[in-house]
Amino acid sequence: MLATVLTETVLKSDETLQEAADLICAHPQVLAELRQLLDVLADRIEHLQQALSTHPDVPLRVHARYTRREVLAAFANGIELKVPEWREGVRWLPEAQVDLLAFTLDKTSGRFSPTTRYRDYAISPSRIHWESQSRTREGSETGRRYQTHESSGSWVLPFARLTPDDRAFWLLGPATYVSHEGERPMGITWRLAHALPGDLFASFGAAVS
Structure with a gap:
């Protein structure tokens, strides 16, 4: 990394x-x-950080902050230096069987169009609401993978930052599917394996208030 x-x-x-x-x-x-x-x-270091139990060989820790480039490097093969571009909010890594979800909480800046101003926020310290990309249907391959990731053996790792000016994202995961509403986008509730620290939960709430 x-x-x-x-x-x-x-x-x-x-x-x-x-x-x-x-x-x-x-x-x-x-x-x-x-x-x-x-x-x-x-x-x-502001928070007690947990090892990533879903991928023990990946050097990421829950409640630490990473850039997109660092996250992809952490999942790389350890031989090649180059990592692919990651510009959108989601990334599926088939080799690691993991969905990476990177989202910004405060979308009041002019950098977000109406189609990318997703409703992402913390419901409680252990649950977050997240909206998929605007083209994702619940019956699509991606939509079904989100809903059935536990039974199919894949993982979901959400990463959040407060504003677009923040280069790094807090790793919140692992997360488990709870429910969803609608499609294009799907409004999904995820349950976090590790509850958000109090200060993160407070700042996340302030960012979307």
């Missing part, structure tokens, strides 16, 4: 993770600054 972020504008798209690591290690001043930065960031 670190190598992908640090070298995304330096190395070619076909470079390997090892080549990226070698490049970083070749610059002692960068390594020294990273050590200092990690010490500072360690003192700024």
Whole structure:
């Protein structure tokens, strides 16, 4: 994850993770600054973070924050450096059998069109309301996967940020399907395996009030 972020504008798209690591290690001043930065960031951890039980080999932790690029790098094969583009709010990773849902709570800015101003909010510390993409029908392949993910063996990981200016998203998952209303978009209620910390629940509520 670190190598992908640090070298995304330096190395070619076909470079390997090892080549990226070698490049970083070749610059002692960068390594020294990273050590200092990690010490500072360690003192700024605000929440008790949980390991991702659904994917033990993926280095993500519940209630930590990640960019889209970091999330895709975490699910990568550990050899290739390049990760695909992720610009929409959803991403299905068939190899990992996981739906990634990235959404913004405060949509009052002009960056959202009427068709992308989805109603996403926290119902309670353990439940969230989320709307699918506007073209998703309940009987479509994607719609059925959302509804039957438990029985079919796939997972759902929601990621939330407060505003479009926030680069990183809080990992809220894993989440389990509870119910839905309508289609195009589907309004889905998800149950979180780990309840939101009090301050996150309060800030999420303020963002959509």
